[in-house]
Amino acid sequence: MITASIIGGTGYTGGELLRLLANHPYVDVEYVTSRKEAGKKITKIHPHLRGIKKLENLEFMDVDVDKIDSDVVFCATPHGASMKIVPQLIEKGLKVIDLSGDYRFENIGVYEEWYGLKHTGVLEGIKIAYGLPELHRDEIIDAQLVANPGCFPTGAILAVAPLVKENIIEERIIIDSKTGVSGAGVNPTETTHFPNVNEDITPYKITTHRHTPEIEKELKKIGNARVSFTPHLAPITRGILTTAHTFVKKEINKEELIKLYKKFYKDEPFVRIFEDGKVSLTGVRGTNFCDIGGFEIDRNGRLVMTSSIDNLVKGASGQAIQNMNIMFGFEETLGLLFGGLKP
Numbered sequence: 592m593i594t595a596s597i598i599g600g601t602g603y604t605g606g607e608l609l610r611l612l613a614n615h616p617y618v619d620v621e622y623v624t625s626r627k628e629a630g631k632k633i634t635k636i637h638p639h640l641r642g643i644k645k646l647e648n649l650e651f652m653d654v655d656v657d658k659i660d661s662d663v664v665f666c667a668t669p670h671g672a673s674m675k676i677v678p679q680l681i682e683k684g685l686k687v688i689d690l691s692g693d694y695r696f697e698n699i700g701v702y703e704e705w706y707g708l709k710h711t712g713v714l715e716g717i718k719i720a721y722g723l724p725e726l727h728r729d730e731i732i733d734a735q736l737v738a739n740p741g742c743f744p745t746g747a748i749l750a751v752a753p754l755v756k757e758n759i760i761e762e763r764i765i766i767d768s769k770t771g772v773s774g775a776g777v778n779p780t781e782t783t784h785f786p787n788v789n790e791d792i793t794p795y796k797i798t799t800h801r802h803t804p805e806i807e808k809e810l811k812k813i814g815n816a817r818v819s820f821t822p823h824l825a826p827i828t829r830g831i832l833t834t835a836h837t838f839v840k841k842e843i844n845k846e847e848l849i850k851l852y853k854k855f856y857k858d859e860p861f862v863r864i865f866e867d868g869k870v871s872l873t874g875v876r877g878t879n880f881c882d883i884g885g886f887e888i889d890r891n892g893r894l895v896m897t898s899s900i901d902n903l904v905k906g907a908s909g910q911a912i913q914n915m916n917i918m919f920g921f922e923e924t925l926g927l928l929f930g931g932l933k934p
């Protein structure tokens with residue numbers, strides 16, 4: 592049995608961590624923070640988690656790093672907040688999984704350019720892994736800090752990684768993603784206000800989203816890639832559907848492509864290949880799966896791949912627990928293996 596704490600327990604990813612950890616046979620949840628709701632029962636803020644014995648008596652606590660001593664700490668905090676808290680947890684020798692983007696880049700210049708944030712600095716002598724198990728499992732095993740990937744990068748990277756690794760596409764990849772509104776976090780804004788989102792689809796940060804360098808950095812580790820990325824806000828609560836466009840530079844047909852993807856992901860418990868190409872958001876809702884489809888090549892050699900994930904599960908809290916399982920030597924699927932909600 593291990594103990595886990597959550598910094599940022601009132602947010603959407605914090606709530607999902609609680610929901611999923613409640614179902615994990617080897618984890619006790621110890622310390623869950625909220626600055627605003629300290630002293631209140633966690634089920635008051637997350638009423639959908641009522642009736643679960645493991646969570647029933649938990650109350651939110653203030654953020655006091657001195658009091659946290661669990662085997663693993665999840666930081667489900669905004670960018671900029673994690674970079675203040677994580678170094679203190681690392682200093683105490685604790686294992687940390689950070690859901691924010693604060694430790695995804697070694698080059699801290701990226702934070703100023705793409706996040707508009709001044710970084711507090713690199714953590715010297717600490718083993719940090721980028722927490723995408725499908726590409727970095729060996730580094731995650733003995734990392735002290737896991738930088739959990741962004742939601743868009745998870746779906747985008749998994750959709751095209753085999754093509755980049757096998758060098759069968761041209762360098763330029765255009766990634767178009769539609770996301771649910773829960774990706775924006777629990778605090779309502781004008782952008783996420785129901786009448787502004789409903790019955791519309793809105794592209795945002797059309798060429799400037801911070802996930803562009805994250806996707807490109809990871810693909811460049813396995814091959815050549817130049818990424819153009821545009822996110823769109825869609826009137827759904829959860830899920831990210833990604834469509835990736837690229838051009839093949841070698842003769843390859845659909846059957847060979849499917850074979851390549853099946854081989855690349857053959858040992859991956861959370862990647863499902865859809866030979867008919869038809870992935871869906873409902874099919875992954877609430878699950879830790881990334882579904883991959885598309886596999887269509889047109890007369891001009893344009894190849895279109897698609898992927899779907901639940902942004903709060905494989906795109907955040909589920910992937911964080913997958914990483915925890917790897918770090919602590921548990922079966923990787925523990926607490927995470929269930930199907931989607933279709934229809």
Ligand SMILES: NC(=O)C1=CN([C@@H]2O[C@H](COP(=O)(O)OP(=O)(O)OC[C@H]3O[C@@H](n4cnc5c(N)ncnc54)[C@H](OP(=O)(O)O)[C@@H]3O)[C@@H](O)[C@H]2O)C=CC1
Binds near residue numbers: 599625626627774
């Ligand atoms: N939503 C998503 O789909 C995804 C989110 N992420 C990332 O995960 C992180 C959490 O996201 P999400 O759950 O959506 O965010 P929310 O805004 O829903 O929740 C943020 C949580 O952090 C707490 N918090 C805010 N500021 C601080 C601070 N300075 N110190 C301590 N606690 C703080 C808040 O609680 P309180 O104010 O009560 O203390 C709240 O519980 C973010 O970095 C986000 O970018 C990553 C992938 C997907």
Ligand SMILES: CC(=O)N[C@@H](CCC(=O)OP(=O)(O)O)C(=O)O
Binds near residue numbers: 740743
């Ligand atoms: C709808 C919406 O606003 N989505 C968020 C994605 C959040 C996320 O997963 O990414 P990080 O962990 O890098 O913040 C956005 O586009 O900023």
